[in-house]
Amino acid sequence: MGFEFTFLGTGTSQGVPIIGKEYPEEFLANPKNHRTRSSIHVVTDEIKLVVDTTPDFRTQCLREEIRWLDAVLVTHAHTDHIMGMDDCRRFSEIRKGPLPVYASELTMSHLRRVHAHAFHDGEHPKGYFVPEEHVIEGPFELGDLKIYPMELPHGNMGSTGFLFEQNGIKKLAYLTDAKTVPDEVIEAVGRVEIAVLDALRPHEHWTHMSTGEALEAAKKIGAERTFLTHLTHYYDHDIDQAKLPEGIRLAWDGLKISLK
Ligand SMILES: [Zn+2]
Incomplete structure (x- = not known):
């Protein structure tokens, strides 16, 4: 049973490089220094999902040839994580029906506000994005995955991390946008195969x-x-990769990790 994920983006809220700033030629020459906003695409034999829909979502989908989605998981409602949401219209069109969106109650309330044309109970004009709202209240299952939400401290909004378990094996803990990883989260994700951590x-x-702080976590x-x-x-x-301890890598856009 396969488990694969791709870093769609690995950049901070403004992306890298940022607008209107000079960079050394050598910096720009390395494609790994070009970072779109942070998101991942998770694929198993049974499910295809993304975590977050960034302002770069459309270009990320085209780059990685994403043609189908079963679900969108949302970590929190900062603009760099949700402003590409409307491009999900293409996926509800392909699906000929709504696309499930999983988010905490607070995040969902922001989605209803920011993307009010899509997140409502009424009729949707043809071609509009049609989400199917799933408010996260605890662990949930999608295909062959059991997904555990993890509350993370992140400014005045907080953020939801996700632990992906397949056949009882902890495959991936995706913990972006966090000031710390609380002890109970460390215990829950302990000895996971892959941890992805915010390290601004x-x-x-x-x-x-x-x-x-990320290395400590x-x-x-x-x-x-x-x-x-x-x-x-x-x-x-x-x-900077050369300065990191063994087993710790800086992610880059397009990096694909396949697990058995
Ligand atoms: Zn954030």
Whole structure:
């Protein structure tokens, strides 16, 4: 039974490079320093889903040739995680029906506000995105996956991390947008095969983990492999990767991980 996921994007809220800033030629020459907003695409034999629909969602779908989705999971309602949602209209069109969207009650209330034309109980004009709302109240199943939501501290909004379990095996913990990984989350995801952690930049930030904070969390979680995401331009991929301990990688756009 396969489990594969792709980093659709690995960048912070503005992406990398940011608008109107000069960068050294060597920095721009490395494709791994070009980061669209953070999101993943998860595929098993039974299910295809994305976590978050970023402002880059359309280009990410075209780049990775995503032609079908069974569900969208949403971590939180910051604009860099939800502003591509309307491009899901194509998936409800392909499905000839609504596309399930899973989000916490708070996140769903923001989706209803921001994407009011789609998230409502009335009729949808032809061609509009038709979501099927699923408010997350605990673990849920999608195809061969059991998905455990994890509450993460992230500014005044919070964020939902997701642990993906397949056949009782903890495959992936996707924990982006977090100031810390609380002890109960560390315990729940402990010894997962892959951990993906927010590691915004080397120095501290009030809503995201720094590199050092992410490395500390990674150590406590003890995953077989850890990838850092939601990265700013403070990371020059090859230079900064060389400074990281074994088993910890900076993620990059398009990176695909296949698990047995
Ligand atoms: Zn955020």
